Amino acid sequence: MSLDLERNELLERILNGTDEEVSKLVEDLHPVDILDLLHDNQEEFLEVLKKLPDWLIADIVDEEKDEEKYEILKKFSEAKQKKILEEMSSDELTDLVGALDEEESKNILKNMNAEDREDVRQLLTYKPDTAGGIMAKEFLAISENQTIEETLKYLQKEAPEAETAYYIYVVDDNEILKGVVSLRDIVSSKFSTKIADITHENVISVPYDMDQEEVAQKFTKYGFLTMPVVDEDNIILGIITIDDIVDIMQEETTEDIHRLGGLDEEEKVNGSLKDSIKSRLPWLIVNLVTAILAASVVGIFEGTISQVVTLATFMPIVAGMGGNAGTQSLTIVVRGIALGELTGENAKRVFLKELLVGLTTGIVIGAIIAVLGYIWESNVIFGIVIGVAMILNMLVATMSGFIVPVILKKLKVDPALASAVFVTTVTDVLGFFFFLGLATVFLQYLI
Amino acid sequence: MSLDLERNELLERILNGTDEEVSKLVEDLHPVDILDLLHDNQEEFLEVLKKLPDWLIADIVDEEKDEEKYEILKKFSEAKQKKILEEMSSDELTDLVGALDEEESKNILKNMNAEDREDVRQLLTYKPDTAGGIMAKEFLAISENQTIEETLKYLQKEAPEAETAYYIYVVDDNEILKGVVSLRDIVSSKFSTKIADITHENVISVPYDMDQEEVAQKFTKYGFLTMPVVDEDNIILGIITIDDIVDIMQEETTEDIHRLGGLDEEEKVNGSLKDSIKSRLPWLIVNLVTAILAASVVGIFEGTISQVVTLATFMPIVAGMGGNAGTQSLTIVVRGIALGELTGENAKRVFLKELLVGLTTGIVIGAIIAVLGYIWESNVIFGIVIGVAMILNMLVATMSGFIVPVILKKLKVDPALASAVFVTTVTDVLGFFFFLGLATVFLQYLI
Structure with missing residues (x-):
């Protein structure tokens, strides 16, 4: 569906075509598909790349993994690098520079134009996992006194460079965010309509220091395509788009x-x-180590x-x-x-x-296993011991499945990290302790 | 940020405002926020709802969980229900009807206009978890002979009803998909430009029977906002938008x-x-049951x-x-x-x-535990027995962590389902068998 041409034929046509033919050919191809093609044909990687227009090389660099981006760029002369960088947006440039060491990032920054360099320097000051760290500076902003026709003319000039043209932010003279108009509203309105008449004033924005996971939650909750990022004075700093959020969601869940x-x-x-x-x-x-701990209890x-x-x-x-x-509670x-x-x-209600x-399932499972233990050993006390141990262990299990991640969260550690280890350690150690401890106490009835 | 008014004040103002005041007030509020407000104030639920304009009630119904949607709608007269349904798009209506029993869905379908009813009936024929089941029928389509100015006028009329106005599909007289133009390209072009000049011909579409998880993968890969859904003859049937995909991704990962x-x-x-x-x-x-199986091996x-x-x-x-x-391999x-x-x-490379x-980590962990076993029991053979058992068990563990989900996938069962149970059963049963079996074979050297 996506690539009507056979891949080999495509490769041939790029390698043997004139610049103009190649331009026409690649115009409708998605950079992701071309990057796949390059990865599948490592020998022709550079040769193919050199035939492509600058904007497409820029897109390909952007689609490449962060740590590989500079590897592609390095293959070109400084003059060509400048042209490619010119085609990239501020958040893409920031991703590129953010993955480099000091020496390399100096080289890259040197090859950017002054405006991009300034944008990237500013974006690098935000933590990478916050709204500021993932936003782009290329947003569209207008004043509410403009008409639709004036806005359309402004868009004809500015939209091609913007990160998204689908939402245009309405700001005052101090760049303070006043509202938003959607491109859909603009094209659905008469040319003479004033922007003020179609402005939505209650625009939902995120502060620059909000964690990216929380930003993603807001996108999901509201179904937005774009959200503006603001500072303490509600001055608009940049925008975040849904395609970046989709990548972040996937990263965070993985x-x-x-x-x-x-x-x-x-x-x-x-x-x-090796990895x-x-x-x-x-x-x-x-x-x-934790298994040895559990084993020592048995010992x-x-x-x-x-x-x-x-x-x-x-x-x-x-x-x-x-x-x-x-594991169930933890999950x-x-x-x-x-x-x-x-x-x-x-939290309190969930804990309860x-x-x-834990108590209910413990009683059910405990009762089953008690009967089984009684039948196996023909000893009522054996059944009671294992049944009670099971109830206690399942109670401890659900408790720790709740408490461990909640404590990690409070300590600002990712709750998923190490939770499983802690919980299994607790259930193993205490499980053996309850079972074998009870058995020791009632040993005279078991022999 | 999202709600400048205090919630209680907002509630008061909706309840006591004139229709016009309320209209103005809620215009910039997000339906999700109003739904939250309603849930937090169950006593005033109906009273608040009755003050809201039809389009907003429609949005609120759409944001509500599938099984609760009809509960809201039922509170209104048939005449009012008709007006609310009128405001909903075909995919929203399909979600609503899809969650109802036959009797209720008949009632709802009766209250729709003929066109919506036809759309919903058609959409209900697709499996809910496929591209066809999640698409909407409200897309914008134009012919490539139109100019930008003509297109803008078409949009001024049609865009408000469309699911998205950001991509407009170019079709021939038989509704066969020929290409796509973005609204951004439209507003960036001169009024006299022909649509044909800015059409991207290689449009990436999905077949109506593609699984929704695969559709989500395509969205993520390409960073799209919208994708068209087509039939076998490349006739465009509907579109899927990224906001639905974000919800699906979250559902699928959960x-x-x-x-x-x-x-x-x-x-x-x-x-x-209870749940x-x-x-x-x-x-x-x-x-x-599987734990009892493992225990029997020990027995x-x-x-x-x-x-x-x-x-x-x-x-x-x-x-x-x-x-x-x-668990590591399985994950x-x-x-x-x-x-x-x-x-x-x-697959072959990953299996290898x-x-x-399994072999490498087994050797490392096996060696550590062999030394520990030797020290504990002061018996070399004991160390070797547990070390070898560990290597064998970890080998079996990584193998089954690969094989079990791959087989489930082949059987068209969700690989995540039951995989963990199978894998732990295999490692428990075989782990005990290797360890205790080897110990039995070498028993004379261990006593």
Whole structure:
């Protein structure tokens, strides 16, 4: 659908075409598709790239991963680099420079025009994960006294350079944000209409220091395409567009999913063996330490186990069920925090609910396992011991599944990070302790 | 920022204002905010709602959860319902009707105008999770012979009703999709320019039966705001907009995260106790069965454990580490499938990598635990037994972390579903079997 031409034919035509033919050919292709083509044909990478117009090279650089962007740019002369940089918007330039070391970023900044350089320097002062760090400076702003016709003429000149032309911000002489008009409203209005008549005054903006995850939540909640970023005085600093937000949402959820699964947030399914091992081994070693901790608890009770060896058989059930119940609570709480659904207001209620879930499911699972234990060992006390241990462990599991991520959040650590390790450690250590401890207390009835 | 007025004051002003005052007041408020206000003031819900203009009630119905939409609508007379329905777009109406039983949907369809009713009937024929099921019929289409000025006049009439005015599709007389022009290109062009001169011919579209998750991947890849949906003959059927995609992405990732965590996909952190128990208990019972399976393996070896009781102490380490390694592989593979990064082409390479990750990390962790086992029991063979068992278990863990979701995907079952249960079962059962089996074989050297 996206590429009507066969890829090889496309490659041939780019390599053998005149500049004009290539310009015409690539006009309707998406830079992402061309970047894919380049990656699939590494030998012809540079040769193809050199045939492309500057604006397209700029788009391709932007679509490339941050750490690879400069690798593409470096292949060109300084003069050509200047032309390519000219075609990039301020947030794209900031992403590019942000990934470089001091030496390289100096080189790049030197090749920008003065205005872009100033914009990038300013954007680099914001934290990368905040509204300021992801916004672009290329927004459209007009005064409310203009007419639709004047605005359309202004757009004919300015829209091609803007990050988005679909929302135009209405500002006063001091750049203070007064409202917004949509391009849809503009084209739906008569040429003589005044901007003031179609301005929406209650414009929803975000402060420059808002965390990007919170910005993404606002976009999702309101279904916006664009949001303006303002400072303390409501002066408009830049805009954020939905396409950047979609990328951020995907990044943030991948990060959460990876952290819950005990992986580095940047590991890729199609990455290298070395990267995978670097991502996983540290977590496995942390887990080894916690597993040894759990094992030591069992070690304390070796005397009991040697007398009632069936305890060893039931150990995996107690630990496993606690781990599962803990993971359930943890998952719902971590996702609730990420979606902004778990707030200060409802935290108490959610905690109470988790406690009751632990108690209820603990009683059900505990009753089943008690009956099973009784049948297996033909001993009522054995059944009661494992049943009670199960209830206690599932209660602890849901509690820690709630408490651990909430504490991490308070400490401003990502709740998904390390939560799983802490929760499993708690359920393993306490699970074995309850089970084997109770068995030791009632040992005389078990032998 | 979003609501300058205090909420209580806003409520007062809506309740006591004249129709005109209220119209003016709510014009710049976002329907999401008004819906929040209504939910926070249940007693005044209906009274406030009745003061609002029809278009805003329509927006509020659309923002409400699917199963609650009709509850709002029902509060009004048939005549008023007709007016509200008139203000809703075809995809919104389809969401509304799709959530109702036959009786209720008949009532709603009866109150729509003929065109909307026809649109909704048609949209309901597509599967809800496909491109056809999420598209809207209100798109803008023009012929390539028009000028910019003619197009602007067409937009002044049609844009207010359209789902988006930012992309206008160029079609021939048979509604076959020929290209696309952006509103930005239109406003950046001279009034006399022909549409043909600014048409992008290589428009990327999606077939009506494409799964919504794949549609979302395309949006993310290309950074689009809108995509057209076509049939087999490339006739344009409707459009999908990014704001719907953002909601779908969030739904789909929540679903994946929940399933990986052993939860029902629809459980909410702020939901009821009953819903939580209904979501979790079935999974816990499935897990109980698999835990009993693992326990039975241990049960087989009770004789061995009774002779070397330290085996019981080391059991949690072997099982726990296998579970962790399996979860890591599972997480990266499930996320890779969801992001479209694990494909038929690279599956073999990824499998080989997972195998090598299992082997490498297994050797590292196995070596550590072998030394520890040797020190604990002062017995080299004990160290070797647990070390080798660890290597085998971690190898099996990464393998099953890859194979289980890939098989589920082939069977067209969501890979996130049940994967965790299968993988933990495999690592628990085989982990205990390797460890206790090897110990039994070498029992004479361990006593």
